[in-house]
Amino acid sequence: MAGNKFFNRNIISIRDFTVDDFTYLFDLTDKIQTLSSSERGEIAKGLILGYVFYEYSTRTRLSFESAMASIGGRSLGISDIDSSSIMKGESYADTVKTISLYSDVVLIRHPSDGSSRYASEISDKPVINGGSGSEEHPTQAMLDIYTIFKEKKKINGLTVGIIGDLKYGRTVYSLIYALSLYDVNIHLVSPATLKIRNESIYDISNKVKMFNHTELTDDLLKKLDVIYVTRIQKERFPDLQEYKKIQGLYTIDESILKRSKSDVSILHPLPRVDEISTSIDNTMNAVYFKQASYGKELRAALLSALLHEEPF
Amino acid sequence: MAGNKFFNRNIISIRDFTVDDFTYLFDLTDKIQTLSSSERGEIAKGLILGYVFYEYSTRTRLSFESAMASIGGRSLGISDIDSSSIMKGESYADTVKTISLYSDVVLIRHPSDGSSRYASEISDKPVINGGSGSEEHPTQAMLDIYTIFKEKKKINGLTVGIIGDLKYGRTVYSLIYALSLYDVNIHLVSPATLKIRNESIYDISNKVKMFNHTELTDDLLKKLDVIYVTRIQKERFPDLQEYKKIQGLYTIDESILKRSKSDVSILHPLPRVDEISTSIDNTMNAVYFKQASYGKELRAALLSALLHEEPF
Amino acid sequence: MAGNKFFNRNIISIRDFTVDDFTYLFDLTDKIQTLSSSERGEIAKGLILGYVFYEYSTRTRLSFESAMASIGGRSLGISDIDSSSIMKGESYADTVKTISLYSDVVLIRHPSDGSSRYASEISDKPVINGGSGSEEHPTQAMLDIYTIFKEKKKINGLTVGIIGDLKYGRTVYSLIYALSLYDVNIHLVSPATLKIRNESIYDISNKVKMFNHTELTDDLLKKLDVIYVTRIQKERFPDLQEYKKIQGLYTIDESILKRSKSDVSILHPLPRVDEISTSIDNTMNAVYFKQASYGKELRAALLSALLHEEPF
Numbered sequence: 001m002a003g004n005k006f007f008n009r010n011i012i013s014i015r016d017f018t019v020d021d022f023t024y025l026f027d028l029t030d031k032i033q034t035l036s037s038s039e040r041g042e043i044a045k046g047l048i049l050g051y052v053f054y055e056y057s058t059r060t061r062l063s064f065e066s067a068m069a070s071i072g073g074r075s076l077g078i079s080d081i082d083s084s085s086i087m088k089g090e091s092y093a094d095t096v097k098t099i100s101l102y103s104d105v106v107l108i109r110h111p112s113d114g115s116s117r118y119a120s121e122i123s124d125k126p127v128i129n130g131g132s133g134s135e136e137h138p139t140q141a142m143l144d145i146y147t148i149f150k151e152k153k154k155i156n157g158l159t160v161g162i163i164g165d166l167k168y169g170r171t172v173y174s175l176i177y178a179l180s181l182y183d184v185n186i187h188l189v190s191p192a193t194l195k196i197r198n199e200s201i202y203d204i205s206n207k208v209k210m211f212n213h214t215e216l217t218d219d220l221l222k223k224l225d226v227i228y229v230t231r232i233q234k235e236r237f238p239d240l241q242e243y244k245k246i247q248g249l250y251t252i253d254e255s256i257l258k259r260s261k262s263d264v265s266i267l268h269p270l271p272r273v274d275e276i277s278t279s280i281d282n283t284m285n286a287v288y289f290k291q292a293s294y295g296k297e298l299r300a301a302l303l304s305a306l307l308h309e310e311p312f
Numbered sequence: 313m314a315g316n317k318f319f320n321r322n323i324i325s326i327r328d329f330t331v332d333d334f335t336y337l338f339d340l341t342d343k344i345q346t347l348s349s350s351e352r353g354e355i356a357k358g359l360i361l362g363y364v365f366y367e368y369s370t371r372t373r374l375s376f377e378s379a380m381a382s383i384g385g386r387s388l389g390i391s392d393i394d395s396s397s398i399m400k401g402e403s404y405a406d407t408v409k410t411i412s413l414y415s416d417v418v419l420i421r422h423p424s425d426g427s428s429r430y431a432s433e434i435s436d437k438p439v440i441n442g443g444s445g446s447e448e449h450p451t452q453a454m455l456d457i458y459t460i461f462k463e464k465k466k467i468n469g470l471t472v473g474i475i476g477d478l479k480y481g482r483t484v485y486s487l488i489y490a491l492s493l494y495d496v497n498i499h500l501v502s503p504a505t506l507k508i509r510n511e512s513i514y515d516i517s518n519k520v521k522m523f524n525h526t527e528l529t530d531d532l533l534k535k536l537d538v539i540y541v542t543r544i545q546k547e548r549f550p551d552l553q554e555y556k557k558i559q560g561l562y563t564i565d566e567s568i569l570k571r572s573k574s575d576v577s578i579l580h581p582l583p584r585v586d587e588i589s590t591s592i593d594n595t596m597n598a599v600y601f602k603q604a605s606y607g608k609e610l611r612a613a614l615l616s617a618l619l620h621e622e623p624f
Numbered sequence: 625m626a627g628n629k630f631f632n633r634n635i636i637s638i639r640d641f642t643v644d645d646f647t648y649l650f651d652l653t654d655k656i657q658t659l660s661s662s663e664r665g666e667i668a669k670g671l672i673l674g675y676v677f678y679e680y681s682t683r684t685r686l687s688f689e690s691a692m693a694s695i696g697g698r699s700l701g702i703s704d705i706d707s708s709s710i711m712k713g714e715s716y717a718d719t720v721k722t723i724s725l726y727s728d729v730v731l732i733r734h735p736s737d738g739s740s741r742y743a744s745e746i747s748d749k750p751v752i753n754g755g756s757g758s759e760e761h762p763t764q765a766m767l768d769i770y771t772i773f774k775e776k777k778k779i780n781g782l783t784v785g786i787i788g789d790l791k792y793g794r795t796v797y798s799l800i801y802a803l804s805l806y807d808v809n810i811h812l813v814s815p816a817t818l819k820i821r822n823e824s825i826y827d828i829s830n831k832v833k834m835f836n837h838t839e840l841t842d843d844l845l846k847k848l849d850v851i852y853v854t855r856i857q858k859e860r861f862p863d864l865q866e867y868k869k870i871q872g873l874y875t876i877d878e879s880i881l882k883r884s885k886s887d888v889s890i891l892h893p894l895p896r897v898d899e900i901s902t903s904i905d906n907t908m909n910a911v912y913f914k915q916a917s918y919g920k921e922l923r924a925a926l927l928s929a930l931l932h933e934e935p936f
Contacts, residue, residue: 036358037357037358037359037416038354038357038358039358040358041357041358041359041384042357042662045661045662045665045666045696046660046661046662046663046664046665046693046694046695046696047661047665048690048693048694050686050690058390059410062362062388062389062390062410062411062414063414065386065388065414066360066362066388066414066415069358069360069385069386069388070358070360071358072357072358072665073693074386074689074693074698075388076686076689076690076693076699077686078682078686089858089895089897090894090895090896090897091902093902094894094895094896095895097913098683098686098894098895098913098916099686101913101916101917101920102686102687102689102690102916102920103690104661234401270402270406270410271401271402271406271407271410272402272406273401273402278403278405289409289410289413292410292413292414293413296413296414349669349670349671349728350666350669350670351670352670353669353670353671353696354669370702371722374674374700374701374702374722374723374726375726377698377700377726378672378674378700378726378727381670381672381697381698381700382670382672383670384669384670386698387700546713582714582718582722583713583714583718583719583722584714584718585713585714590715590717601721601722601725604722604725604726605725608725608726
């Protein structure tokens, strides 16, 4: 597809992208799904996705691996940080450098802010941020926006609720940044202890209409076109009691659905624990599995665009 | 090959299959071995086997991975249950659902009976049972029967001895069910504490001639066309002393071979520990490594048939 | 390329090869880099590299995996020795035999001398020694020589310094054997406690000019065309204090470079810890990352030659 601005590009922060970029990527994602598996399997023949995971993330790793496999490429790297060369005292820079020598595109997951940007300065190959620090998970945000677009046929004009752990969830920040490129209303719903960190989004606070809540009131539910639910991550809490108190407070279930717009779309980055009742899985509103499926397709399109000037 | 009844089908229980199914699959297995590696490498181009292993099984996983790789496809999934999303509290259903979204066929290994059947209700893609509960390992049974057929050129009329741990070995139950579709005599040989669980095979007990033994007598050895040996699994025994007492009692060695039919075929699902002496590895009777090799071929044929209406 | 003497051959010891073998392999390595990724991706379509790692080695495993992937093949095997069938008491011979049944070429890493030679007697497929015992790492030595050749356009006539842990580093012994096929001067520089084991190289001690040193003097530095630095492996030392004393003594940095030939080439098998200062990474003298990159290319060429009489 012509006009590829992703070729050989680093995917570091959602802040580096424009609506035009998204539109191009979404069109490419639509188009790649029209190819046969055999046609797709030619795109990345002989090409390699190298990954380094300094945090466990089965979900992100498998989504990228399946995306790469579906276009005929292979994935290899380090995901078990304990048994790798990292143990032998190798520096982050050397690990990234070496993986980049073995591969054609590099995927990194790391707990520190700035780790991917730094990697992109070391690597000869384009770097994808597969989640870093407290704020960045750009490909997750892209697929979230894509999912909303597929469901609603638009982004502008929508009212989006984001619910759960807004303090520690890095996907939330990337999503808010992505949404800030459009004309949307955002309602943030969380317990007081898990409120969004305002200092992290100060630079877009006057670009997008954001409202804070601590409860999912009927009034609010009636407004929402999209409810984006995030996992309340047990591993973020030093105290299990604190976790248990909060867990379940914002569970999306049939009673919530009944009080919402009939066509509300429920998204979740997965894995879920108790944030969404399985009783709504088979409703038209439940979009989270479709969202995971789009993750494979969008990442396959993205990888194709990074690897080839003419993606396919 | 025409007449494919495996296309898009779940492989859950050996009880779901007929002699005709086996015959089709065996013919396909013969045929796939006549293709060049380059021809085979086109069959599953761009297609993915997704796996979830809730029990360790290097052998089954590698056999399927090599089968999938040999037809040009890729495998990905979760085999280290401790480091996966499972840890984060995700349900079995969600894990299966997600893996099915990332792949074209799903392989599951799970300690519980019924886990694969349940998975097949959740997954949009065909599910293969890679071993579940105490009884089911259907693809192992298929390759066992295929191996016997390749050695003996028939199944009907054979006398088969099954030896070792008949209580805990799930491959034994699947094999007995598969054999019950043919006209065979089955001799079960085990220590009293490891006897077959009769309640698990009651429904075929009048379809097949089965005889119980606690010793490998000369009389018995003279009758057997096939000796199927199973590993006495240390990890099944709470008491190591008990294990050591039993281990070695049924070892197949040169002395056993001397007292057996000259063309007896020795099978074993592998890995073996001391059940078969390495001194007979190079005899014509030792078929267990050929059996492992057939495992790759039969699974490659099976995957091709699941993935394509016209397998190749 | 005609004249392939690697087809179906075991790569066990660097001592099994001649200068002609190296020349053929180096030419093939040059040639494979001229192919497009799509052309390369056809070479090993449907073919499998099976590996068994009895020692952790992320570096060697990833280098081979990327090499195999770049020629369109796949890699599978056992690298986490704790979670594999090995735990179930399977013998080394059975594990090697089974991996060989699942694959087209077998890669083995093992702590014992002779382990790869033994494997090659068991396996039906060619075996590659990915590092064994205290002395052998033949493909590392091949890529070391290739790297020197690419930098210096010759091997004969060079003066090579090998620095660091010469007692425990297996790459050192393989490299010395490879260099002994050429007309070179070798200077060995190490602390007294980490001196080369003379009994391990006695058979070439009169074939090659070797000199022992404990210090990197200015006189010596002025002579060296190549400095090969090895990691001082912490895990080899029972006493951390001892390690710390020695670590850093032979660090290659700007001050060393200044006192060396202006075109000296610095090599290192990686991963490095503190043996080479990062401050020289961007100099023309730093060749270690190029060396890692050549590792992928040379192994891709080698695998192609093992798998096909006409490699590509």
